Amino acid sequence: xxxxxxxxxxxxxMNTSLLGPAVTRKEMxxxxxxCLKYPIKGIALxxxxxxxxxxxxxxxxxRIVGIVSYPLFELTPRMVADWSRATLERGxxxxxxxxxxxxxxxxxxxxxxxxxxxxxxxxxxxxxxxVILCAAMSDDQKLKxxxxxxxxxxxxxxTNTGYGMVTRVDDVTLIRSRFGDDIKIMVAGGVRDTxxxxxxxxxxxxxxxxxxxxxxxxxxxxxxxx
Amino acid sequence: MTKSELAALLxxxxxxxxxxxxxVERVCREAVEHGFAACALLPRNVPLAARxxxxxxxxxxxxxxxxxxxxxxxxxxxxxxxxxxxxxxxIDYVINVGAARDxxxxxxxxxxxxxxxxxxxxxxxAILEMPCLTERExxxxxxxxxxxxVTFVKSSTGYKGFxxxxxxxxxxxxxxxxxxxxxxxxxxxGGIKTYEQVKALVAAGAERIGTSSSLAIMDGWSPD
Numbered sequence: 508x509x510x511x512x513x514x515x516x517x518x519x520x521m522n523t524s525l526l527g528p529a530v531t532r533k534e535m536x537x538x539x540x541x542c543l544k545y546p547i548k549g550i551a552l553x554x555x556x557x558x559x560x561x562x563x564x565x566x567x568x569x570r571i572v573g574i575v576s577y578p579l580f581e582l583t584p585r586m587v588a589d590w591s592r593a594t595l596e597r598g599x600x601x602x603x604x605x606x607x608x609x610x611x612x613x614x615x616x617x618x619x620x621x622x623x624x625x626x627x628x629x630x631x632x633x634x635x636x637x638v639i640l641c642a643a644m645s646d647d648q649k650l651k652x653x654x655x656x657x658x659x660x661x662x663x664x665x666t667n668t669g670y671g672m673v674t675r676v677d678d679v680t681l682i683r684s685r686f687g688d689d690i691k692i693m694v695a696g697g698v699r700d701t702x703x704x705x706x707x708x709x710x711x712x713x714x715x716x717x718x719x720x721x722x723x724x725x726x727x728x729x730x731x732x733x
Numbered sequence: 734m735t736k737s738e739l740a741a742l743l744x745x746x747x748x749x750x751x752x753x754x755x756x757v758e759r760v761c762r763e764a765v766e767h768g769f770a771a772c773a774l775l776p777r778n779v780p781l782a783a784r785x786x787x788x789x790x791x792x793x794x795x796x797x798x799x800x801x802x803x804x805x806x807x808x809x810x811x812x813x814x815x816x817x818x819x820x821x822x823x824i825d826y827v828i829n830v831g832a833a834r835d836x837x838x839x840x841x842x843x844x845x846x847x848x849x850x851x852x853x854x855x856x857x858x859a860i861l862e863m864p865c866l867t868e869r870e871x872x873x874x875x876x877x878x879x880x881x882x883v884t885f886v887k888s889s890t891g892y893k894g895f896x897x898x899x900x901x902x903x904x905x906x907x908x909x910x911x912x913x914x915x916x917x918x919x920x921x922x923g924g925i926k927t928y929e930q931v932k933a934l935v936a937a938g939a940e941r942i943g944t945s946s947s948l949a950i951m952d953g954w955s956p957d
Binding site for chain 2: 526527532533534554555574578580583585586589593594597605610612615640643668670
């Protein structure tokens, strides 16, 4: 346990998102306002919502995360480059980019590298999280994918898209034991509460993404962080 | 309908993110063997499918801005243009479903016009994601994209990652047929798994069926 961790401190180690298929602008604004109660590090939103979201988070610690080749890892390298640039032009502070995991699973590592590298180049130093899909990969494939993310220059590997894909503590341990500090780990998928998040930090995750941020944050003792 | 008429209605669909190249090749071969209308694939699989399907008569269909369409129209249009350059014969794009719920019809009209123009005369299907819309919203969205020049309106992505999505129904097809008033065709997709479903949807006016269960549907065919 982290008896000294406050709600604000855990919020700074979390991401959340509002990426359903039919989110309205009003729903996005309400979600963001609720999130801003805590300094949640990253909030992933639909690209169309980013310009308006930037105004709402101004002055807060929270960063707006754009998504590219997500959630189906669906784009060609050329499309990844174009959508990464366009999403950053809309004002995204950082990007969650799906790796071509089908290429990884087909042994076409060069294609997976070129795709991820296209995003890192487009980001020009801004944070890129390389999203992989641990839930559908063997341990060898996971390690190969993380190696590609490191080589392409991504700052984080994100273990799953979330949404039904569960990340195991063992996945974090595996990646940490092989890659150490070469890349940071954001866990997504299956973390629903405070103890679930703490177990992931314990195993070496830097960030945890969850669609239930308040359940995680408010599982810690209340009172003002100061 | 005859078995070959049934096959010619089906968009044989593979949108699993983890599916390796060998699955894409297999699905393309199945489409040729059965005479399906098209193979519907993620954009990154289009170059491979275009090589396998060249000269076969089976169309390569790219799922654009799929499954989340809440993206600026210019990005969607450039993705469609890139998919066409990669060999796509058909573009299935997801409309900005959030804008439809916001009643922002201008956004839907503009993106439809941009995607159609970027697709350079290829078949364009606008996915309305009807399980997320009210009847009124779905009707207006269908009308707007039909006026903007798409070839088909399509009921749903069938993607269940973010929320459980109900299957497409005969009522969905009837609503689309009525809304587009003969201007464009109707494709039904989302949760279609049996020949019985296909028969009912076609009777209601669907001219194309999107499904990941094409082989089971072909197996279920029987002479009327």
